[in-house]
Amino acid sequence: MREEAVERLRGVVRDCVSKHLYSSAIFFADKVVAATGDPADIYMQAQALFLGRQYRRALHLLNSSQIVLRDLRFRYLAAKCLEELKEWHQCLAMLGDAKVDEHGNVLSQNDGTAMYLDKDTEDHEINITSAICFLRGKAYEALENRAQARQWYKAAVKADALCYEHVKEHVVEAKFRDLERETSGVASSNSSFSQTLKNNTDLLARRAEYYYQSGEYQKCFELTSMVLERDPFHLKCTLVHLVASMELGRSNDLYLMACNLVKDHPQNKATTIDGSFPPAWVGIGNAYAAQSEGDQAMAAFRSGARLFPGCHLPALYIGMEYMRTHNYKLAEQDNFDAAITYYHKALWLDPNDQFCTEMLTLALEDDCRGVDQRK
Numbered sequence: 252m253r254e255e256a257v258e259r260l261r262g263v264v265r266d267c268v269s270k271h272l273y274s275s276a277i278f279f280a281d282k283v284v285a286a287t288g289d290p291a292d293i294y295m296q297a298q299a300l301f302l303g304r305q306y307r308r309a310l311h312l313l314n315s316s317q318i319v320l321r322d323l324r325f326r327y328l329a330a331k332c333l334e335e336l337k338e339w340h341q342c343l344a345m346l347g348d349a350k351v352d353e354h355g356n357v358l359s360q361n362d363g364t365a366m367y368l369d370k371d372t373e374d375h376e377i378n379i380t381s382a383i384c385f386l387r388g389k390a391y392e393a394l395e396n397r398a399q400a401r402q403w404y405k406a407a408v409k410a411d412a413l414c415y416e417h418v419k420e421h422v423v424e425a426k427f428r429d430l431e432r433e434t435s436g437v438a439s440s441n442s443s444f445s446q447t448l449k450n451n452t453d454l455l456a457r458r459a460e461y462y463y464q465s466g467e468y469q470k471c472f473e474l475t476s477m478v479l480e481r482d483p484f485h486l487k488c489t490l491v492h493l494v495a496s497m498e499l500g501r502s503n504d505l506y507l508m509a510c511n512l513v514k515d516h517p518q519n520k521a522t523t524i525d526g527s528f529p530p531a532w533v534g535i536g537n538a539y540a541a542q543s544e545g546d547q548a549m550a551a552f553r554s555g556a557r558l559f560p561g562c563h564l565p566a567l568y569i570g571m572e573y574m575r576t577h578n579y580k581l582a583e584q585d586n587f588d589a590a591i592t593y594y595h596k597a598l599w600l601d602p603n604d605q606f607c608t609e610m611l612t613l614a615l616e617d618d619c620r621g622v623d624q625r626k
Contacts, residue, residue: 257283257286257287260279260282260283260286261283261292261295263275263279264276264279264280264283264295264299267279267299268298268299268302273299273302273303273304274303276299276302276303277296277299277300277303277305280292280295280296280299281296283295283296284296290316290318290322290325293312293313293316293318294324294325294328296312297309297312297313297325297328298328300312301328301331301332301335304335306332306335306336307332307336309328309329309332310329310332310333310336313325313328313329313332314329323379323380323383324379326345326346326347327346327379327382327383327386329345330342330345330346330383330386331386333345334386334389334390337393339390339393339394340394342386342390343387343390343391346383346386346387346390349387351384351399351402351403351405351406352402353402354402354405355402355403355404355405355406355407355408355409356406356409357384357406377411378410378411380410380411381407381408381410381411382407382411384403384404384406384407384410385403385404385407387403387406388400388401388402388403388404388406388407391403395557395558397558397560452478452481452482452485452488453487455474455477455478455488456475456478456485456487456488456491457487458474459471459474459475459478459488459491459492459495460487460491462474463491463494463495463498468495468498468499469499471491471495472492472495472496472499472501475488475489475491475492475495476492479492483511484515489508489512492504492508493505493508496508532551532552532554532555532558532565533551533552533555533564533565533568535551536548536549536550536551536552536555536565536568536572537568539551540568540571540572540575545572545575545576548572549569549572552565552568552569552572553565553569556569561600562600563596563597563598563600563601563604563607564597566593566594566596566597566600567593567594567597567604567606567607567610569593570589570590570591570592570593570594570597570610570614571590571610573587573589573590573593574587574590574610574614574617587614587617590614591611591614591615594607594610594611594614595611598611
């Protein structure tokens with residue numbers, strides 16, 4: 252095939268991808284690879300397969316190439332295929348051996364010699380090393396090794412702070428106060444840039460989350476309401492809006508939001524959309540508890556406690572579930588003791604939670620009455 256025809260087909264592939272015609276992109280990319288066998292064209296075909304959700308086929312194509320272990324882009328795309336297939340151990344193996352310390356410093360990395368097929372990374376491009384570190388962190392988090400995940404997320408930030416995925420997930424509260432100061436008129440070298448972004452919906456959603464965590468529920472609700480008027484499908488803001496509405500007792504708003512969520516996401520549940528959202532696990536547990544499904548409620552609460560050891564809510568609700576299933580007549584003292592233990596743990600994690608204090612007080616009062624009954 253003549254070079255002009257090949258280049259024309261490459262252009263067709265790129266155009267199909269830009270128009271989301273992935274089946275067409277896969278078809279024409281295959282013909283380009285058959286004509287040239289060029290590694291850059293193989294990578295283009297693998298990308299088209301990935302975008303077309305043909306992850307197994309894309310992985311097979313990449314593994315069959317002679318360059319997958321020598322080019323970080325090939326290896327990274329193969330690892331992304333394994334991520335979509337939820338094969339986390341294989342994903343880590345594909346990314347290669349590496350170690351990281353608690354500060355996010357990569358100590359050793361045996362990924363072979365990196366050979367790029369295109370130009371070196373420009374300032375407007377995301378460093379591929381940062382993306383690889385983030386994917387390692389995501390794999391470790393899926394394998395419930397949160398200590399390693401946290402270290403790799405730190406490494407991703409150090410490699411390239413512009414990679415939004417890890418900034419979004421793991422660089423959060425420390426920046427809220429800076430944003431408050433900037434938008435309140437504090438002098439800054441980037442004040443014009445901050446002024447431009449001060450009405451950005453993502454930043455406003457983060458500020459609303461800060462208000463919620465500070466206990467300023469009314470300010471949080473007003474801000475999320477404004478954001479959702481501009482972007483009704485902003486998922487992060489929706490979550491914060493729901494919890495703020497709950498704190499303010501706005502049952503009508505909660506009902507309307509619930510109806511809209513069921514209509515817009517009929518097949519989804521909160522833990523599917525965001526498995527790292529602690530209130531979702533607590534909510535599922537409470538739903539099961541309300542239906543007297545104690546075992547499933549406990550499983551949800553324990554999942555929350557395991558995934559988020561620093562969050563006091565799962566421990567609190569585990570204690571409440573033990574209290575709900577307690578029965579003096581059956582002499583279930585073990586359940587009762589476990590409830591008090593979990594209340595103490597919740598208070599240790601968050602000493603300022605008044606509800607934890609009240610539940611522990613009620614449990615201790617019930618214990619005293621139970622002792623009198625057993626006498």
